[in-house]
Amino acid sequence: MSPPVCSCAEQVRKLTQQASVMRREIKNLRQQMDGAIRAHKKQMSSLQSMLTDCKHEDKLQSVSKSPTQSPSEIKQLLEQGRIQTVPIGYISSCFAVKNGTPRQPTICSSSRASLKIEPSVFNNPEHSLVGLEQYSHIWIIFLFHKNGQMNYKAKVKPPRLNGQRVGVYSTRSPHRPNALGLTLAKLEGITGDTLHLSGVDIIAGTPVLDIKPYIPDYDSPKTRRDDTNSEYRQTSPFTDSQMPQVMDLDEEPNISGTSSEPSSVLRICPAGPSDFSQSERSGSSDVTDVLAEVKNYVKQQQLFTESPEDKQTDSPECTSLSTNHLSSSGLKFGCEDYSTIAAWVRAPPVSNLDVRFTANAEKELKEFVSCNSTDRTRPKFQFLKGPEEAVAAIKGILSADPRSVYRRTRCQDRLFFFTLDTADITCWFGDGFAEDERDLTM
Numbered sequence: 001m002s003p004p005v006c007s008c009a010e011q012v013r014k015l016t017q018q019a020s021v022m023r024r025e026i027k028n029l030r031q032q033m034d035g036a037i038r039a040h041k042k043q044m045s046s047l048q049s050m051l052t053d054c055k056h057e058d059k060l061q062s063v064s065k066s067p068t069q070s071p072s073e074i075k076q077l078l079e080q081g082r083i084q085t086v087p088i089g090y091i092s093s094c095f096a097v098k099n100g101t102p103r104q105p106t107i108c109s110s111s112r113a114s115l116k117i118e119p120s121v122f123n124n125p126e127h128s129l130v131g132l133e134q135y136s137h138i139w140i141i142f143l144f145h146k147n148g149q150m151n152y153k154a155k156v157k158p159p160r161l162n163g164q165r166v167g168v169y170s171t172r173s174p175h176r177p178n179a180l181g182l183t184l185a186k187l188e189g190i191t192g193d194t195l196h197l198s199g200v201d202i203i204a205g206t207p208v209l210d211i212k213p214y215i216p217d218y219d220s221p222k223t224r225r226d227d228t229n230s231e232y233r234q235t236s237p238f239t240d241s242q243m244p245q246v247m248d249l250d251e252e253p254n255i256s257g258t259s260s261e262p263s264s265v266l267r268i269c270p271a272g273p274s275d276f277s278q279s280e281r282s283g284s285s286d287v288t289d290v291l292a293e294v295k296n297y298v299k300q301q302q303l304f305t306e307s308p309e310d311k312q313t314d315s316p317e318c319t320s321l322s323t324n325h326l327s328s329s330g331l332k333f334g335c336e337d338y339s340t341i342a343a344w345v346r347a348p349p350v351s352n353l354d355v356r357f358t359a360n361a362e363k364e365l366k367e368f369v370s371c372n373s374t375d376r377t378r379p380k381f382q383f384l385k386g387p388e389e390a391v392a393a394i395k396g397i398l399s400a401d402p403r404s405v406y407r408r409t410r411c412q413d414r415l416f417f418f419t420l421d422t423a424d425i426t427c428w429f430g431d432g433f434a435e436d437e438r439d440l441t442m
């Protein structure tokens with residue numbers, strides 16, 4: 001029996017109604033979903049911009065502030081000179097530890113190091129170096145991070161002053177408030193985000209806070225180096241009789257001269273091929289020279305303080321200047337344009353030391369190959385380009401006597417060890433001469 005027509009039509013009507021309800025529900029759901037998607041998108045975009053802000057904030061924080069500081073606090077701290085610094089990179093160096101590291105870069109121009117700019121400081125660290133390749137030298141501002149307890153005193157005893165105290169700010173001592181070091185290094189080249197340097201006095205792992213190009217026009221006042229009267233411009237607080245007490249600072253020993261006094265002559269026997277075994281003696285610097293220089297200096301000072309009426313200016317360093325009249329301070333205009341340094345820095349009464357190599361050390365050093373070598377059978381330097389550079393570095397370091405005053409004056413032990421690049425150096429300091437039976441070891 002077939003169903004009645006009316007009930008079928010009724011069913012169709014009900015189904016049609018249900019379908020239309022369902023369509024409405026679907027439409028509603030779609031609208032809700034669209035709304036949700038829009039809201040989600042909006043939320044995502046605001047989250048994204050928050051994230052960008054956070055990243056920017058993080059970067060700023062990582063460079064100059066602690067995470068807890070707000071921008072206004074940072075501004076305030078900056079104005080007070082109390083910002084927290086963050087290294088722009090860390091030094092890789094042929095000097096692993098302080099012992100045996102030259103006291104100034106000029107002592108050891110063949111030393112090598114590199115500095116990679118931290119990616120946390122710039123998104124593209126290599127961009128920060130664009131243009132720097134045009135300079136031959138850069139200033140490196142770094143932290144003496146191995147100063148231990150950060151002790152510092154107003155007066156320090158530089159090693160080469162044999163116990164004498166001077167004001168910390170008249171020296172380049174690492175032990176100073178803020179423990180900041182300043183080195184003028186040679187820029188050998190740049191590859192990507194990495195600077196290749198030579199002539200450094202900085203140990204491996206040293207945090208670098210800043211680098212700047214060396215621009216002689218800005219950084220170097222006129223000197224009398226190219227002038228035969230240069231010595232006359234040096235200032236010294238010491239009289240002739242005091243002079244011998246002042247035995248140079250460790251900071252800038254004069255490396256042009258070698259010792260002429262038997263008591264200070266060293267014979268050092270760690271490393272070096274035979275053709276380098278005798279130090280090339282260049283120039284001479286002894287106490288007599290320094291005293292003569294100081295006498296000249298004192299003479300010049302007297303000339304400066306006399307009035308023009310008393311004395312017609314004919315001092316050697318001023319005759320070349322067109323303005324020879326006196327300033328209000330009593331100094332001649334023009335003369336003060338020239339830089340002056342303490343006499344005991346420019347020409348220290350302490351002579352440099354002679355450096356010699358034993359045959360065995362020469363032989364062992366010759367075994368070393370350059371950092372660029374592919375020879376795996378021989379000991380290889382990590383930074384140095386070969387034995388010649390190592391010899392130059394060793395001579396520079398030892399001729400300036402890297403020992404502490406205590407070690408030099410109180411210890412019986414004349415042996416001294418240090419590490420240069422991948423080579424361990426053993427040497428012997430002696431009066432006049434000494435033997436070295438030790439080997440250069442890797």
Ligand SMILES: C[S@@+](CC[C@H](N)C(=O)[O-])C[C@H]1O[C@@H](n2cnc3c(N)ncnc32)[C@H](O)[C@@H]1O
Pocket residue numbers: 097098099101102103104105143144145146147172173174180181182183184201202203205206207250251
């Ligand atoms: C006398 S300081 C001079 C440094 C720089 N040229 C200056 O004038 O500020 C050089 C000595 O500092 C020491 N030194 C180097 N790097 C250091 C570091 N990261 N922490 C502590 N001492 C360091 C080494 O012993 C080196 O002989």
